[in-house]
Amino acid sequence: MKLDKVLSISGKxxxxxxxxxxxxxxxxxxxxxxxxxxxxxxxxxxILSEIAIYTYTEEIPLRLVFQKIFDKEEGKQSIDHKSSKKELTDYFSEILPEYDEERVYPSDIKKVLQWYNLLISKEITDFSEPKDEGQTADGLKIEDTKEK
Structure with missing residues (x-):
């Protein structure tokens, strides 16, 4: 399963x-x-595939952050999201050293790590880029399949 089928619902x-x-x-x-x-x-x-993390230069897609955690942890769970604020921010600094500390709050880091651990527990490890919305199953662009 890809991240474009995974949702976060406010209040749930x-x-x-x-x-x-x-x-x-x-x-x-x-x-x-x-x-x-x-x-x-x-x-x-x-939708998780649409979420990004602020850095000082750009926004990094959440899937890339998950991939960095996955690589660091060799496919295993990360630290517990209930760890101390200092542990969370230190860990996240290792994963994404350039993250914008003024715009990415400890509560955001906690949520990212909680989501990552939940995905790993469900054996969802495909953090690749979702397929183009404008493509058909055979890889053709939708506009290529329309008659001109």
């Missing part, structure tokens, strides 16, 4: 897998307890 703990689209939103399954919940368009939902 953990992460969710996008299962199906419904008339008023979509159906999501919790990674924590496996329960399926309906999610309406009123909910604040973030």
């Amino acid at each position: 703990p953990g992460l969710f897998e996008l299962k199906a689209q419904t008339r008023g939103g979509f159906l999501a399954e919790s990674f924590i307890d496996g329960k399926k919940i309906p999610v309406s368009m009123k909910n604040n939902v973030s």
Whole structure:
């Protein structure tokens, strides 16, 4: 599973897998307890593949941060997200030395590490870039398949 199917829903703990689209939103399954919940368009939902971390020069996609953690930990869990603020910031500085300390809060670091550990526990380790939205399954651009 790629990160473009993994969701964070404001007010709900953990992460969710996008299962199906419904008339008023979509159906999501919790990674924590496996329960399926309906999610309406009123909910604040973030797709992990669309999240980025601020650095002093640019925004780094979350998937690249996960990949750096994965490489550092050799595919294992990272430090516990309940570690002290100093441990969290020191660890994150090792992973992403150029992260913007004024815009990336310890609570953000805690969430990133919690999400990473949850993904690893579910054996989701594909942090590659999602396929182009404008491509078909055979790799053709959608505009290439339209008649001119």
